[in-house]
Amino acid sequence: PGRLEELRLPDGRLLVEASRERPITLLFVRHRGCTFCRESLAGLARALPRIRARNETIAVVHLGSEASGREMQREFGLESVPFISDPEK
Secondary structure, three states: OOOHHHOEOOOOOEHHHHHHHOOEEEEEEOOOOOHHHHHHHHHHHHHHHHHHHOOOEEEEEEOOOHHHHHHHHHHHOOOOOOEEEOOOO
């Protein structure tokens, strides 16, 4: 995609369209090996109940492949959070 306006959630909706429905919490990470990214993903996992209580959409945008995104979802217990792969940055 390359541009924020072009990013799509796994269900096919444009991220910008979803943001018109309700607030979105976005987390941008690089890759699994990045210490700061791992800390951010762990923090998101801890904050998930509070974010959901505010009825916000949650999504993670990462620079890896879709397979890498699925690995991060499993590793941090974020299987219910959409991960958007944007390897072209």
